[in-house]
Amino acid sequence: MRPLDVQTVSTLVEEATAAPSMHNAQPWSFRFVAAEGLLLLFADLDRAMHRSDPGNRALHIGCGAALFNLRVAAAHAGLAPQVVLLPDPADPLLLAAVQLTEPGAPAADDLRPLYPAIGQRHTSRHPFDEKDIPDDVQAGLRAAAAREGAELLFPGPWHIDTLLELVRDAESRDILDPGGRADLDHWTRIGPEAETATDGVPEYAFGPRPSGGRAPLRDFAGRRAVAEHDSAPFEQNPHLALLSTHTDTPADWLLAGQALERVLLRATLAGLATALTSHALESRELRLLARDPVSGTGHVQMVLRLGYGPPGPATPRRPVRDVLDIA
């Protein structure tokens, strides 16, 4: 197999970093070991959120999503990526090793069609139409999660009411806690900073303030004045989906991140707008209550809001030279 040049690797890393991450913190870094054709993915703890994500679960999910994009981009480039999660028990920050030049590896055929969605997928914090998602589309998304070893559940109305209540509980807790907005304030970009920052959530991605409806939305602006932050009614019956794993270890969080990105890319190709809600999952008690009340099992890793509506804007990413080190 041909040796990989730095330009190809830089392109793969750029596609990887288009992935979603909590508050767009981009908590990752990459190292390319050229002699071995090996790309290593590390967690960047300088970008961890000690209050909102004390166990680094969300951090792993974002890195898992980046890893999935990397797999898709590698497949698109004609490579057959072979991934080992957490390859070094002595180094928990080394999240994955991706062998990019393995000869004779099986082709990643089911990944390639997802490639165009990498650049199209953006979180949309807009109201979505009150329009059902067809059963076959839902089935495709469930299959996408299952392909990565996770489960995607479309909860019934009663379970949705519970989830919305949990999000409200999480919001009230933040309001009562003096440090409740610390991570949000640190990772949001308002005013001129929104045009220049290479990380964080810029004000133009906040979406309108809800003037009605029942969509679970994080209040990125808080009491701060934000340009062109109009209000709008959101949907009464949001289409939520819960992504869960059987167990709850760092490897599961990486698996959940890959499943999440597979679901998001597939949803994007199906013409759906997508948003994420992790607020109610930040506290252990609320996260347990978010489980499927029928089976009562599984560990909820993410709440998705899906629907037909305006796409979200592209948000910035750090340049590849800041996240890729060539060894």
Ligand SMILES: Cc1cc2nc3c(=O)[nH]c(=O)nc-3n(C[C@H](O)[C@H](O)[C@H](O)COP(=O)(O)O)c2cc1C
């Ligand atoms: C683990 C995780 C948690 C997230 N939680 C939320 C959330 O609670 N509310 C929200 O609006 N977006 C949430 N997001 C989406 C990020 O804010 C978004 O991915 C990031 O700002 C980059 O924007 P993009 O998705 O448009 O590329 C989350 C993403 C991840 C991976």
